[in-house]
Amino acid sequence: MAKEESKYGFKDKAKAEESLELLKTEDQKYQLVTVRGLIGRAKRVLTLTKAEDKINNIKAAIETFEKWLEANSSSTTKNAKPKDAEDKVETVPGLGFKDKLAAEQTLSILEGRDPDYQKLAIKGLIGSAKRVIPATKNEDKLKSIKEAMALFEDFLDEFDREERGKQNMPYLPIDLIRQLPAPDHADKLAVEFLDCYETVAKGNYKHLRTKTPKDGSKTWDIVRNSKLQALKPDSSVKLFDSEGKPTDVHFKLVQWAYSPQVEKLKSYLNKKKSVGTSTASRKRTNSSSTDEEKTKTKEVYVVVDEDQLTER
Numbered sequence: 001m002a003k004e005e006s007k008y009g010f011k012d013k014a015k016a017e018e019s020l021e022l023l024k025t026e027d028q029k030y031q032l033v034t035v036r037g038l039i040g041r042a043k044r045v046l047t048l049t050k051a052e053d054k055i056n057n058i059k060a061a062i063e064t065f066e067k068w069l070e071a072n073s074s075s076t077t078k079n080a081k082p083k084d085a086e087d088k089v090e091t092v093p094g095l096g097f098k099d100k101l102a103a104e105q106t107l108s109i110l111e112g113r114d115p116d117y118q119k120l121a122i123k124g125l126i127g128s129a130k131r132v133i134p135a136t137k138n139e140d141k142l143k144s145i146k147e148a149m150a151l152f153e154d155f156l157d158e159f160d161r162e163e164r165g166k167q168n169m170p171y172l173p174i175d176l177i178r179q180l181p182a183p184d185h186a187d188k189l190a191v192e193f194l195d196c197y198e199t200v201a202k203g204n205y206k207h208l209r210t211k212t213p214k215d216g217s218k219t220w221d222i223v224r225n226s227k228l229q230a231l232k233p234d235s236s237v238k239l240f241d242s243e244g245k246p247t248d249v250h251f252k253l254v255q256w257a258y259s260p261q262v263e264k265l266k267s268y269l270n271k272k273k274s275v276g277t278s279t280a281s282r283k284r285t286n287s288s289s290t291d292e293e294k295t296k297t298k299e300v301y302v303v304v305d306e307d308q309l310t311e312r
Contacts, residue, residue, distance in 0.1 A: 010042040012057035016064040089206040097129045099144035103151040112222040171205040171257045183251035190255035
């Protein structure tokens with residue numbers, strides 16, 4: 001079973017820095033909650049600590065956490081955008097922790113979805129279960145919830161052991177995808193997927209967890225992962241040609257909002273834009289030069305006419 005987050009601590013500044021480093025692999029919300037929790041625990045421990053050196057070490061750890069919290073909380077608030085009702089992401093239905101059966105059903109519902117989301121959802125359910133337990137008096141219900149939690153914790157252990165997080169295939173922004181050409185033979189389902197991603201989900205991939213194709217029961221996130229698993233080439237297959245252009249294999253991946261080489265893909269687009277701008281600039285320059293030549297020619301004609309008039 002997953003152990004309590006004992007890997008995070010506050011005995012001194014070094015431990016605090018180590019904890020912050022470990023937390024980098026977690027999502028932002030989890031980081032904030034954990035750091036605040038560590039600060040609270042550290043302050044409680046301070047009141048019971050007598051040794052001066054230990055007090056100083058804990059204070060140094062608290063200061064480290066508070067500085068991190070100040071920097072990260074402010075940036076999060078600063079960048080936060082007000083969410084309107086349309087952007088509210090629907091919860092995946094059927095997830096629960098009331099007993100072992102509910103936990104098994106939850107894991108079944110999460111199967112095939114993005115690994116990062118699977119882990120986030122299970123951690124969220126464990127957190128909710130822990131908050132419910134203190135208020136639950138019925139022994140049978142307590143036992144059932146704990147059985148569900150045990151199943152979830154086993155899942156997390158296996159998830160980390162198998163490094164499933166590395167299997168996550170991040171979504172490309174829809175704006176970037178639309179700047180690229182479609183593959184030679186576009187998949188009709190991929191076309192429908194991108195249309196949903198752009199119009200229904202409005203570029204927010206989280207909405208795809210509750211949206212389905214017109215002729216299908218599985219949600220788009222599951223369909224996408226299944227398609228990408230089939231399309232994803234091995235390391236011997238080239239994703240860019242000799243001129244740096246994405247290959248057709250690569251374009252097929254892009255149609256499912258994924259690229260194993262995002263930065264190189266962006267570089268290709270930037271280069272393409274740069275070439276387009278240079279070409280347009282040259283055209284404007286050539287056009288300007290031609291106009292100047294025409295003007296000079298007209299001036300010459302005028303001079304000649306004046307000379308001829310003078311001679312007459």
